[in-house]
Amino acid sequence: MDFDVIIIGSGPGGYVTAIRAAQLGLKTAIVERAELGGVCLNWGCIPTKALLRSGDVYEQLGHLADYGLSADNRGYDFTKVIERSRKVAAQLNSGVAFLMKKHKIEVIEGTAKLEKGGPAPKVVVALKAGGSRTVQAKSVILATGARARTFPETGLVPDGERVWTYREALVPKTAPKSLIVIGSGAIGIEFASFYRALGSDVTVVEMLPRILPVEDEEVSNAAHKAFEKRGMKFRVPANVKKLSKSKTGVAVEIEVAGKAETLTGDVAIVAVGIVGNVEDLGLEALGVKVERTHVVTDGHGATGVPGLYAIGDVAGPPWLAHKASHEGVHCIEHIAGLKPDNLNAPIPGCTYSNPQIASVGLTEAQAKDQGHEPKVGRFPFRVNGKAIAAGETEGFVKTVFDGKTGALIGAHMIGAEVTEMIQGFALAMTLEATEAELQATVFPHPTMSEAMHEAALDAFGKVLHI
Amino acid sequence: MSIDILMPALSPTMEEGTLAKWHVKKGDQVKSGDVIAEIETDKATMEVEAVDEGAVEELLVPEGAEGVKVNTPIARLSGEAVGSPPPPPAAAKAEAPPAPKEAPKRQAQTAAAPASQPASTPAKAPDGGRIFASPLARRIAAQKGIDLSALKGSGPHGRIVKADVETAQPGQPAPRPPAVQPAASQATAAAPRQVLSLEQQGIAAGSYDLIPLDGMRKTVARRMTESARDVPHFPLNIDLEIDTLLAARSKINALLEKDGVKVSVNDMVIKAAAVALKRVPEANASYTPEGIAMHHHADVAMAVAVPHGLITPIIFQAETKGLAQIARESKDLAERARERKLKPEEYLGGTFSVSNLGMFGIKSFSSIINEPQGAIMSVGVGEKRPVVRGDQIAIATVMTVTLTCDHRVVDGATGARFLAAFKALIEDPITMIV
Numbered sequence: 001m002d003f004d005v006i007i008i009g010s011g012p013g014g015y016v017t018a019i020r021a022a023q024l025g026l027k028t029a030i031v032e033r034a035e036l037g038g039v040c041l042n043w044g045c046i047p048t049k050a051l052l053r054s055g056d057v058y059e060q061l062g063h064l065a066d067y068g069l070s071a072d073n074r075g076y077d078f079t080k081v082i083e084r085s086r087k088v089a090a091q092l093n094s095g096v097a098f099l100m101k102k103h104k105i106e107v108i109e110g111t112a113k114l115e116k117g118g119p120a121p122k123v124v125v126a127l128k129a130g131g132s133r134t135v136q137a138k139s140v141i142l143a144t145g146a147r148a149r150t151f152p153e154t155g156l157v158p159d160g161e162r163v164w165t166y167r168e169a170l171v172p173k174t175a176p177k178s179l180i181v182i183g184s185g186a187i188g189i190e191f192a193s194f195y196r197a198l199g200s201d202v203t204v205v206e207m208l209p210r211i212l213p214v215e216d217e218e219v220s221n222a223a224h225k226a227f228e229k230r231g232m233k234f235r236v237p238a239n240v241k242k243l244s245k246s247k248t249g250v251a252v253e254i255e256v257a258g259k260a261e262t263l264t265g266d267v268a269i270v271a272v273g274i275v276g277n278v279e280d281l282g283l284e285a286l287g288v289k290v291e292r293t294h295v296v297t298d299g300h301g302a303t304g305v306p307g308l309y310a311i312g313d314v315a316g317p318p319w320l321a322h323k324a325s326h327e328g329v330h331c332i333e334h335i336a337g338l339k340p341d342n343l344n345a346p347i348p349g350c351t352y353s354n355p356q357i358a359s360v361g362l363t364e365a366q367a368k369d370q371g372h373e374p375k376v377g378r379f380p381f382r383v384n385g386k387a388i389a390a391g392e393t394e395g396f397v398k399t400v401f402d403g404k405t406g407a408l409i410g411a412h413m414i415g416a417e418v419t420e421m422i423q424g425f426a427l428a429m430t431l432e433a434t435e436a437e438l439q440a441t442v443f444p445h446p447t448m449s450e451a452m453h454e455a456a457l458d459a460f461g462k463v464l465h466i
Numbered sequence: 467m468s469i470d471i472l473m474p475a476l477s478p479t480m481e482e483g484t485l486a487k488w489h490v491k492k493g494d495q496v497k498s499g500d501v502i503a504e505i506e507t508d509k510a511t512m513e514v515e516a517v518d519e520g521a522v523e524e525l526l527v528p529e530g531a532e533g534v535k536v537n538t539p540i541a542r543l544s545g546e547a548v549g550s551p552p553p554p555p556a557a558a559k560a561e562a563p564p565a566p567k568e569a570p571k572r573q574a575q576t577a578a579a580p581a582s583q584p585a586s587t588p589a590k591a592p593d594g595g596r597i598f599a600s601p602l603a604r605r606i607a608a609q610k611g612i613d614l615s616a617l618k619g620s621g622p623h624g625r626i627v628k629a630d631v632e633t634a635q636p637g638q639p640a641p642r643p644p645a646v647q648p649a650a651s652q653a654t655a656a657a658p659r660q661v662l663s664l665e666q667q668g669i670a671a672g673s674y675d676l677i678p679l680d681g682m683r684k685t686v687a688r689r690m691t692e693s694a695r696d697v698p699h700f701p702l703n704i705d706l707e708i709d710t711l712l713a714a715r716s717k718i719n720a721l722l723e724k725d726g727v728k729v730s731v732n733d734m735v736i737k738a739a740a741v742a743l744k745r746v747p748e749a750n751a752s753y754t755p756e757g758i759a760m761h762h763h764a765d766v767a768m769a770v771a772v773p774h775g776l777i778t779p780i781i782f783q784a785e786t787k788g789l790a791q792i793a794r795e796s797k798d799l800a801e802r803a804r805e806r807k808l809k810p811e812e813y814l815g816g817t818f819s820v821s822n823l824g825m826f827g828i829k830s831f832s833s834i835i836n837e838p839q840g841a842i843m844s845v846g847v848g849e850k851r852p853v854v855r856g857d858q859i860a861i862a863t864v865m866t867v868t869l870t871c872d873h874r875v876v877d878g879a880t881g882a883r884f885l886a887a888f889k890a891l892i893e894d895p896i897t898m899i900v
Contacts (some may be wrong), residue, residue: 341622342629405609407602407628432600432628 003029003137005335006123008112008281011038012045013312013324014143015096020329022103024336029135031125033111036096038145040321042089043167048190050085051170052352055197059230059354066391076198078175085170108133114140114282120307121286139307139335142295143328144281146313149273155243156182156270162245164269166191176200178265180252182240184211186351188271189223193353196232203233203263205254207272211236212351216363216412218378218398223414226355226394235263243268276314299343301331309335323347346429350419355394358422361410361429364400373403374410375435377459379451381415383466386446392416397455399425399438406434408456421449435460469518470539473527476505476512476810483507484532484681485540494522496543503540507681511806520544532678533608599626606631635663682775693837701832702881703868706892708848712863714895722790729793732768732822734898735845735867737792738891740764740784741898742884743818749884750817752838753874759838767816767836768796770803777803778836780816789898824848830866840875841884844868865892 004026007014014030015037021028035042054076061074100107110127120140125133148165150157158165164172169191177200181192184206196202204211204227210220211227211234224234241253241260252263276293286305289296294317295310297303303310311331312324326343333340348360367374380396381387395415402409411425428438438456443449457463473483484506490496496516503514520543527540534540597614599607603626607614612634619626665671679687693699711734718729743750743764752759764785767778779799781792802808821833822845830846848865867888871881891898 342620344629405602405605407605432602434601434605437601 001138002135003027003106005029005139005141005332006031006112006120006135006137007141007143007328008123009038009143009145009277009312009314010036010096010100010107011143011145011312011324012040012321013145013328014038014141015099016325017141017143017311017328017332018105019099019103021332021336022105024332024338026332026336028103029106029108029137030100031108031110031112031123033109033128035093036100036107037089037093039147041092041096043170045321046092047085047089047170048166048194049352050088051081051194052190052197052354054081054084055194056354059197063391078198079173081198082171108135111280113280114286114308116286118306121282121305137307139309141301141328141331141335142281142303142308142310142314143312143324144277144314145324146274146276146293146319148270149275150270151272154240155245156240156272158270159245162250162267163243164267166269166271169269172267176266178249178267179203180205180250180263180265180268181271182243182252182268183207183271183273184234184236185214185271185273186212186349188269189227189351189353189357191269191271192232193227193230196227196230197354201233201265202231203235203265205238205240205252205263206234206236207239209237212357214349215351215357215359216398216400216410217365218396219357219359219412219414222395223353223355223357226414227353230354235261274313274317274319276316278314300334301327318347318349320347320349346426348422348426350422352419355415356418357414358418359410359412360422360426361408362400363410363412364398367400367402367409372400372409375401375403375406375459377401377455377457377463379454379458379463379466381448381451384446384448384451384454386448386450387416389446390416390448392448397451399452399455399459401435401456401459406436408433408435408438411452411455413452415448415451417448421452424449424452468523469520469543470526471502471514471516471518471541471543473534473536473538473540474505474514475536476507480507480536480810482533482535482681485527485529485534486511488525488529490522490525490541492522492525496520496522505534506806507810512809516543518543532680597626598623599631600628602628603631607634610634677774680774682772682777686775689837690834693835697835697837698873699835699870700873700878701868701870702878702885703830703832703866704885704889706865706867706889707853707862708865708892709863711892711895712848718789722793725790727790727793729789730796731824731848731865732820732845733789733793733796734895735822735843735892736766736768736781736784736796736820737787737789737898738888738895739818739820739843740766740781740787741891742888744785745887746880746884748880749841749871749876751840751875752817753840753872754838758875761817763817765815765817767813767819767839768799769819769821769833770800772804772806777808777813778816778819779803779808779813782815819843820845824865830868832868832870835870835872839872841869841871841881843888844870 005021005028007018007030010030010032018028018030040046058076061071064070108125110125113124114121115124117136119138123135123140127133157163158168160168166187175195175198179195179200179202181188181202181204184204188204189212192202192204210217211224212220235254235256238254238256241255244251249264249266250268252268254261254263278290278293278295283290288303288305288308295303295315297310297315301309301311301315309331311327313319330340330343346361348358351357364374364376377399378396382393387393392415398412399408400410401407408425408428413422435456443453454463454465485503486506487504490502496502497519498517500516501513502516505512505514523542523544525541527534598619599614606628612631614626617626617630617634620630621627715729715731715734747760750761750764763783765780765782766784767780769776769778781795784792799812816839818839819836819842821842823831824845824847827847831844833842833844835842844867846866848863850861851864852859853862853864869881869885
């Protein structure tokens, strides 16, 4: 037996699982075909945050007069903006390498494929350096992640020039003058927000009736208005019929409310969802159950094939780094014979656009659908002292409580830095707080988080500052 | 400065009670010693007296509120009086447990809308320790009437979470606490018994009326379940001829008639049992993990049926008391028991119990031991039966008694010796006064 556990994929699911495995005294290997840290560190969460920061600062510079400040010659060097983003990614990438070394986790660079074996499938790695290496462990964890969904039949396939996915959108040579973003989930909206901040003409196309369709409807609507105020354009709901390319740009044929329309731009970004990386792993031969590009697992990540587990994006939605890490830790603790707590904590979601959007738990509509008779509270930042002082009065906090038990079942926020605040509600939900605990908690003044308190009060008719 | 009046602990074991009646209303002036409320506990109804002076600012708990935890604020007085002492619990006994820090937020757990629901506070585990449960779990438990101390938590460090209370059935008995705290805390709670709902057992919803469990019913259910389950018990029975006793009783009652006292057969049984317990002291004993407690006196508890329950007031040191005094005390205790006016000290304690169903024509039965007592006597009807004397059949008034013994402390031979002594006293009652 070469290892106790082999983890395939070193994204936030895989590498965190590997660290936890090593901490538990398991001899651990991790197989990575590209960069340590996976998409999150190298091509996703982190480099986009670096770009968005550049965009936010640049946008702020446009409002200096609001703060009594002035500066001349506002401008940017796009190459340097991208460079900074790559440096940030590189720094974290080397951080993961350090963590692997520190925990004596063997990193095997190459592409893994599974073959029948016992007690877990054998892992055959086509090494990056050439040749192949077969390793055997007691347990194998698939953490291969996911990638952008493409639709070749309508032309929604990246070419690196005119049609991008998140990957190409992170490293272009220049900012496009005009951009069509297809899909208004978190990824599409973040790129739309970044490029709009830098001055691109941005049109977002969404198939569903509203943008950010997984968010609470009020938040979606507020976001729509906030982005429009910044000059972003929307086609909602719109079906993409065909994307065609020319030497100078793209043309996207859409249908809005039964009427055909053609959008043109320099570049289109395809952000219409995710597919799990389940191919070429030998899963079919092992009899691993795959449904809609995702590996089917039980509550501990077990696939049903002895010794084989799957966590993170490849095991299904929500496709979020923190969900992958959480599942991975749970899975390895389960494998190690610990009895980890159930995987039922609510998973917050964040969109780092300007304004930011963050949410956890059920939307008001979902709460109604599930028979909760929700009590809903709202509090706008426009009457929050700190928000006024900071000049960040856009947005609001919305809370959703179960009407019968008073349990907090959902929270939805839009505004400055709300992504840093949502953890308060996530913590409250994980602790199974009711309105009583949220109302009894003392929130510091002056902070934007006071709006969270007020929204909890408002749901029960006790709001103070309105 | 307002003063909170807290739910008093009317006995050392009281954890919660029902606020049966308010004697004051908002705005009333009260002074120290005024009766402000009646509290119904698992055993009795007690009056609560004000300790401080002031006007009633607010009644925090509605009349009839059940399950009001000890030390919860029940009312607020405006303590205008100069130099008034810090808010003490109204009429609280010295042994009342200190209020947890969170207690002032708590009020009666009634099925109010969440808007008026208090922040959760830690319930107490059977061993007095904190129960770890999420706020939501506490609230759902309160709404469904689930005893958190009976649940095993599935959350971090055994914390009780929503899922645990959602799968629990209301009214699960709490795992019994150890009768006496062992020095080392080896008190691992027994797994709660899974109770199926009536519907799950095939009784249609709507085909019955559900009477809420009052404190007494809960206590009877819990204590009897624990005793029947945990005490290794066995019955011994014996027939007693009571013609002599009945004759003696007639004489005694004729003597006492002018005093308005009437001695019952049960009073004589209590007296005889007390004297027999002194003669066979091994039967007047309690099992504890540290050893056998040999009681100095025969404190005989008598089971009294009251509306919707029963209670066992005690004739203390019954071996030292005459029949007339026992008769007076038992009459008084029984009357006040039926009115639920007994004080805790009148029903807590007791080293032996007597239960009599003779008046219902029950010939013999065996009772469940009233822990921590070592035995309980069940007295049947006195009736004429054929008896054999020499080779002749004769008619005698015979009464069958059954002694249920805790085998940990009263062995078969001990119980038999006690019954022999008891029989001798009953069949020749004059020996009781020796």
